[in-house]
Amino acid sequence: MSWKVEFYINNRDDRPVSHFFRLLDDSTLQKVMKVIDLLGVNGPNLTLPYSKRITKFISELRTGGTNAIRILYGRKSQTFVLLSAFKKKTNKLPLKELKLAESRFDSL
Numbered sequence: 001m002s003w004k005v006e007f008y009i010n011n012r013d014d015r016p017v018s019h020f021f022r023l024l025d026d027s028t029l030q031k032v033m034k035v036i037d038l039l040g041v042n043g044p045n046l047t048l049p050y051s052k053r054i055t056k057f058i059s060e061l062r063t064g065g066t067n068a069i070r071i072l073y074g075r076k077s078q079t080f081v082l083l084s085a086f087k088k089k090t091n092k093l094p095l096k097e098l099k100l101a102e103s104r105f106d107s108l
Helices: 016-022 026-045 095-106
Strands: 004-007 051-053 058-062 069-076 079-087
Touching: 004 026, 016 079, 026 051, 026 058, 026 069, 026 079, 058 095, 069 095, 079 095
Parallel strands: 004 079
Antiparallel strands: 051 058, 058 069, 069 079
16 A cells, blocks of 8 residues: 655645655665655554654654655555654754644644
């Protein structure tokens, strides 16, 4: 089964995660696209090291390497929505990013 993966779109028709991706170097972007493809193929069966559940409704896509990227996403029916993305700088998930993802998920 193939799963649908979409970008979150705000009320101004902006796609903040897509905008973040445009700022990445080619190598990092390729890693990001790989984990997004894995999500589309494996859906909720995707686990560590690529995906990790954070809360009941929010999960995290993960890339490794020197430019580790985290993408927070949620699931609505058969669609995964990419809600927030950021460069990993610490071992803890920034609360600000989690709250942002939860807020965006609630607005879907």
